[in-house]
Amino acid sequence: MTVNIKRIPKKKFLMPGNAACPGCPETMGMRYLKMALGDNFVMVIPAGCSSVIQGIAPRSGIYAPILNIVFAAGASAAAGMKAGFESIGRKDVEVVVWAGDGGTGDIGFQALSGAAERDDDILYICVDNEAYMNTGIQRSSLTPYGAWTTTTWTGKREHKKNIPLIMIAHGVKYVATASVGYPTDFIAKVKKASQIRGFKYIHLLAPCPVGWRFDPALTGEIGQLAVKTGLFPLYEYENGKFQLSPLARRYKDPSKRVPVIEYLKLQGRYKHLINKPEEIKKIEEYIESIWYMIDVLEKAFNPKEEARKLLGSL
Amino acid sequence: MNVNSKPVLEEPKTVFFAPISHPSPGSVGKTGTWRTHKPVVDLDKCTGCLICWLYCPEDTIIRLENDKVSIDYEYCKGCGICAHQCPFDAIQMVPEG
Numbered sequence: 387m388t389v390n391i392k393r394i395p396k397k398k399f400l401m402p403g404n405a406a407c408p409g410c411p412e413t414m415g416m417r418y419l420k421m422a423l424g425d426n427f428v429m430v431i432p433a434g435c436s437s438v439i440q441g442i443a444p445r446s447g448i449y450a451p452i453l454n455i456v457f458a459a460g461a462s463a464a465a466g467m468k469a470g471f472e473s474i475g476r477k478d479v480e481v482v483v484w485a486g487d488g489g490t491g492d493i494g495f496q497a498l499s500g501a502a503e504r505d506d507d508i509l510y511i512c513v514d515n516e517a518y519m520n521t522g523i524q525r526s527s528l529t530p531y532g533a534w535t536t537t538t539w540t541g542k543r544e545h546k547k548n549i550p551l552i553m554i555a556h557g558v559k560y561v562a563t564a565s566v567g568y569p570t571d572f573i574a575k576v577k578k579a580s581q582i583r584g585f586k587y588i589h590l591l592a593p594c595p596v597g598w599r600f601d602p603a604l605t606g607e608i609g610q611l612a613v614k615t616g617l618f619p620l621y622e623y624e625n626g627k628f629q630l631s632p633l634a635r636r637y638k639d640p641s642k643r644v645p646v647i648e649y650l651k652l653q654g655r656y657k658h659l660i661n662k663p664e665e666i667k668k669i670e671e672y673i674e675s676i677w678y679m680i681d682v683l684e685k686a687f688n689p690k691e692e693a694r695k696l697l698g699s700l
Numbered sequence: 701m702n703v704n705s706k707p708v709l710e711e712p713k714t715v716f717f718a719p720i721s722h723p724s725p726g727s728v729g730k731t732g733t734w735r736t737h738k739p740v741v742d743l744d745k746c747t748g749c750l751i752c753w754l755y756c757p758e759d760t761i762i763r764l765e766n767d768k769v770s771i772d773y774e775y776c777k778g779c780g781i782c783a784h785q786c787p788f789d790a791i792q793m794v795p796e797g
């Protein structure tokens with residue numbers, strides 16, 4: 387599925403004059419969500435920046451009906467809402483959870499895991515800005531190794547929790563990773579997910595100029611560099627089949643990747659480790675481990691490959 | 701035991717208060733005042749590729765007839781993403797005031 391920018395209707399997908407900071411990745415993502423789904427969806431938003439971005443009642447900056455819900459209940463509230471829609475014969479309405487990395491990987495995790503296991507017919511989108519931004523940049527389990535936050539002020543010592551992989555392990559219908567640096571790829575994935583019945587999960591990388599400490603003009607570029615350095619591979623897992631997204635395939639080859647330092651040096655949150663080769667090496671090793679995992683996933687979840695093996699043994 | 705059929709508590713009165721917000725511009729006011737730099741489009745250089753329009757986080761890029769663009773200065777926050785993403789260098793960030 388390719389998306390042609392020119393064919394996206396000439397209309398508003400977000401209300402300007404909202405409360406987001408300049409260069410906010412979450413508002414970028416919300417525009418793409420609306421471009422992909424049109425008018426037939428409802429958002430469920432647990433506490434986070436997106437709760438605040440809406441602005442002050444009776445106006446709202448987000449162009450969709452929203453249920454604001456407590457932190458721990460994003461996925462369960464959406465599952466209940468979907469059941470409600472079904473009971474009134476409105477199966478067509480897409481219920482979308484729009485949650486931060488904290489709301490997904492930490493506080494909302496049990497509700498997420500429950501809905502995934504029940505295969506509830508919802509689309510769960512994690513907007514991953516790699517920390518609790520709304521309350522002032524505290525670490526989450528999705529903050530990457532080495533990053534400064536107000537609670538890891540010498541740099542986080544643990545690696546990022548791999549939530550998309552955990553969702554694949556749930557055996558759900560659809561899992562994808564995306565980045566606000568590649569809008570049309572994200573729009574295509576949301577469109578595809580909305581056509582699948584059952585539990586769908588999309589992990590959207592959302593570089594935040596405030597928490598990552600970079601010039602707000604660079605939000606899109608940093609979102610692209612995360613992919614080009616190999617740090618954040620883009621892929622889809624669909625009905626038991628795993629594949630890298632076309633634009634990320636070339637980064638399987640380490641010689642095609644942009645050196646990770648190009649990504650780190652643009653961000654103030656990595657300032658303290660820029661001149662420490664042993665720290666950079668740790669991040670490079672992490673990238674290697676990520677791609678090793680991708681290789682395993684490609685082999686494990688590729689029916690074609692399996693079929694070929696079977697044919698070979700006949 | 702003597703069961704009293706009269707309820708001990710009075711039936712509570714339910715008051716419905718539905719603070720429903722509706723999508724509308726300016727939910728925190730005229731955010732154009734936040735800008736330190738403003739994007740200025742050079743229409744001679746602009747090819748109408750819409751990359752800036754796609755990346756703008758605020759939806760403050762206006763698509764003209766031919767898909768060339770202009771800026772909604774009332775709300776543009778001056779982040780500079782449009783200027784940075786434009787492949788044809790058609791947007792400059794100019795200091796305000």
Ligand SMILES: Cc1ncc(C[n+]2csc(CCOP(=O)(O)OP(=O)(O)O)c2C)c(N)n1
Binds near residue numbers: 519520
């Ligand atoms: C149970 C509970 N604990 C703490 C909070 C305070 N709180 C509100 S938003 C937020 C941070 C959200 O972080 P994240 O989910 O990563 O989203 P982001 O703000 O980064 O978009 C916190 C801790 C809360 N609302 N409820």
Ligand code: SF4
Binds near residue numbers: 405409413439515597
């Ligand atoms: S802190 Fe980051 S994610 Fe939150 S509103 Fe500001 S720019 Fe957006």
Ligand code: SF4
Binds near residue numbers: 741750767785787
């Ligand atoms: S990105 Fe540049 S060339 Fe393309 S529409 Fe915007 S201003 Fe015009």
Ligand code: SF4
Binds near residue numbers: 756771779
């Ligand atoms: S400066 Fe930022 S908010 Fe203003 S038009 Fe450009 S991208 Fe949009």
